[in-house]
Amino acid sequence: MPVSVKNSEVLFAALKSAGITLLSALPETWLVHVMQMAENDPDITLIRLNKEEEGVGISAGAHLAGRKSAMLMQNHGLLTSVNGIVSVAQLYRIPLLMVISYRGEMGERDPWQTEGGRVTEPLLQSLGIIYRKLSDPAAVAYEVRQAQTLAESSLRPVALLLTRELMWEE
Amino acid sequence: MLRADALKSIYPRLKSQVVVTIMGAVAVELYNLGHQPNFFYLEHGMGLASSMGLGLAVSLPKEKVTVLDGDGSVLMNLGSLSTLARYRPPNLTHWIFDNESLLSVGGFPTATGTGTDLAGIAEKAGAEHVALADTVEAAEQAFAEASDRNGLSIIVSKVEAIGPPSFAMDITLLENRFEFARHIQGLVS
Numbered sequence: 001m002p003v004s005v006k007n008s009e010v011l012f013a014a015l016k017s018a019g020i021t022l023l024s025a026l027p028e029t030w031l032v033h034v035m036q037m038a039e040n041d042p043d044i045t046l047i048r049l050n051k052e053e054e055g056v057g058i059s060a061g062a063h064l065a066g067r068k069s070a071m072l073m074q075n076h077g078l079l080t081s082v083n084g085i086v087s088v089a090q091l092y093r094i095p096l097l098m099v100i101s102y103r104g105e106m107g108e109r110d111p112w113q114t115e116g117g118r119v120t121e122p123l124l125q126s127l128g129i130i131y132r133k134l135s136d137p138a139a140v141a142y143e144v145r146q147a148q149t150l151a152e153s154s155l156r157p158v159a160l161l162l163t164r165e166l167m168w169e170e
Numbered sequence: 171m172l173r174a175d176a177l178k179s180i181y182p183r184l185k186s187q188v189v190v191t192i193m194g195a196v197a198v199e200l201y202n203l204g205h206q207p208n209f210f211y212l213e214h215g216m217g218l219a220s221s222m223g224l225g226l227a228v229s230l231p232k233e234k235v236t237v238l239d240g241d242g243s244v245l246m247n248l249g250s251l252s253t254l255a256r257y258r259p260p261n262l263t264h265w266i267f268d269n270e271s272l273l274s275v276g277g278f279p280t281a282t283g284t285g286t287d288l289a290g291i292a293e294k295a296g297a298e299h300v301a302l303a304d305t306v307e308a309a310e311q312a313f314a315e316a317s318d319r320n321g322l323s324i325i326v327s328k329v330e331a332i333g334p335p336s337f338a339m340d341i342t343l344l345e346n347r348f349e350f351a352r353h354i355q356g357l358v359s
Contacts, residue, residue, distance in 0.1 A: 022229065045228055047257060050249030057218030057250075061190075061225025064210065064351045066358060069225070088215035088222075092347045 002169045008033035010137045011162070012041075014144040015070055015099070021045060022062050024055035025072035030101040030167040034072060052077030056084030060094045068148070070097040075104065075120040076113075078159070085127065085157055095151035095158070099144075102133065102161040107168075124159055131159035135166050173267045173329040174199045176309040177238070183317055184209075184236060188226055188354065191238040192219045194274025195333035196267060200238065202334060205341060207353035213343055217247030220254060220264055227259035233357060234261050234317055241268040241282045248291065251324075255296035258322040263313070264292075266324070271331040289326040300324045 012034050015023070023038050024047045025031060038046040049055050055071040062069040073081070078100050089096040103110070104117015124131045130150060132143050143160060151158040173196065177184075181203045189209045191197045197211035212219045223237035244251065244266050254264060270283035282288060292300045303312040303325055316323035 022225070047224070047228070047253070050252055051247075053218065054221040054224075054247065054250055054253055057215065057221025058225035060218070061222035061227075062229045063225075064222075064347070065226050065229035065354055066351070067229040084215055084218055088212070088218055091214055091343065093344065 003030055003033055004167055004169045005033050007137045007166050010140050012037040014141040017141065018144050018148040019068045020070050022067055022069035023072055024049055024058045026052050026077055028074040028101055030162060031072050051080060053081040053084040056081055056088050056096065059096050060088050060092065063094050070099055072099050074101045076116045079116060089157045093155035095155050097148055097151050098157060098159045100159055100161050101167060102163050105164060107164050129157050129159050131161055133161045133163050135163040137166060171305055171329050172332060175306050176327060178203060179306050179310040180313040183313060187234040187236050188230060189236050190219050190223050192240050192243045196238050196240060198334045198337050198339055201339045207349050210350045211346055217243050219243060220250040223262055223264060224254055224259060227262035231261060236263040236265060239264060239266045241266060241270060241280050241288060242272045244288055245280055251292050252295040254322060260320045263316040263323045266326045267329045268326055269329045269331040273331050273333050277331060292324045297322060297324045303327045
C-alpha cells in the first residue's frame with residue numbers, strides 16, 4: 001500500500017508538537033499509518049469512531065476540558081459531520097482542528113471517491129471554514145501550527161486537506 | 171415517573187459532577203433546579219451529548235462526568251453507545267430518559283415506543299453496567315451506584331412524556347459554554 005510512511009510520520013509529529021493529545025479517527029486508507037502511530041504512542045489518546053460526527057462532540061468535550069484534540073478523517077467524513085460542525089463546533093465556538101484526507105481530487109482512480117472530491121472545497125467555503133491544502137512535507141509542521149493557532153484565536157473549526165501528493169507514493 | 175422528579179432526586183449529587191444535558195425539556199428541568207457552572211446544556215447537535223461526555227470523561231479522569239440524554243437523541247447517534255462501550259471511561263455515567271417521544275418538538279413518537287430497547291442495545295454494544303430505573307427511588311439508587319463505582323455506567327429510565335411548562339432559560343448558549351469551560355479550568359488547575 002503506497003501510503004507514505006515518511007509523510008505520515010511528519011504529520012503525526014506535527015500534530016504532537018502542536019500539543020494535541022487526543023485524536024478521534026475513522027480508518028481510511030491514507031490515514032492508516034498516522035492512526036497506527038497514534039495507537040502506539042502512550043502520550044496520545046486515540047478514539048476510533050463509528051461515524052465521524054461523533055468526533056465533533058468528542059473534540060468539543062475535550063476542548064471544554066482544556067485539552068487539545070484533532071479529528072482525522074476522509075473528506076466523506078467531513079460530509080457526514082456537517083450538522084455537528086455547524087450546531088456544536090460553530091454554535092458553541094469550538095476550535096475544532098480537522099485533518100482531512102482529500103480523496104477524489106486530481107489523480108483519483110477510485111470512481112466512488114470522485115463526487116466527494118468535487119464538493120469538498122465548496123462545502124468548506126460555504127461553511128466559512130478556513131482551510132489549507134497540504135502537499136509539501138516540509139511545510140506540514142508549520143501549517144499544522146498555523147491552523148491550530150487560528151482555530152484557538154478564532155474559536156472556530158479550521159481544516160487541513162491532505163493531498164495525494166503528500167500522502168500517496170507512486 | 172416524571173423526569174423532573176428523577177432529576178430532583180439526583181440533583182445534590184449532580185452538583186459535584188461535570189454534567190452535560192441534551193436540549194429541550196432535560197436542560198430546562200435541570201436548569202430550573204438551580205443552574206451550576208458545572209452544567210452544560212447542549213442546545214443543538216442532537217445525538218452528540220454522549221460524544222461530548224466521552225471527550226470530557228477521557229480528558230478529566232479525576233472528575234465524575236454525567237450525560238443526561240434522551241431516547242430521540244440516542245437513536246440519532248446509536249453508534250455512540252458502541253463507542254462508549256469500547257472505551258468505557260470509568261468516570262462516565264450515561265443516563266437515557268426514555269419518554270418514547272420527541273417531546274420538545276411536538277411529541278412525535280420515537281422507535282422506543284414500538285419496541286426498540288435502548289438498554290438492550292447498550293448491553294449488546296458491550297457496556298458492562300446497564301441499569302434500569304423507572305421509579306424515583308430506583309433512579310436515586312442507580313445514580314448513587316453509578317457515581318460510586320469505577321466503570322462506565324448506563325442507566326435507562328422510562329419517563330412520562332411530560333415536559334416543563336416553559337422552555338425559557340435565562341442563560342445564553344455562549345455564556346453557558348464559557349462559564350463551564352472556566353469552571354473546569356479551575357477544577358484541573
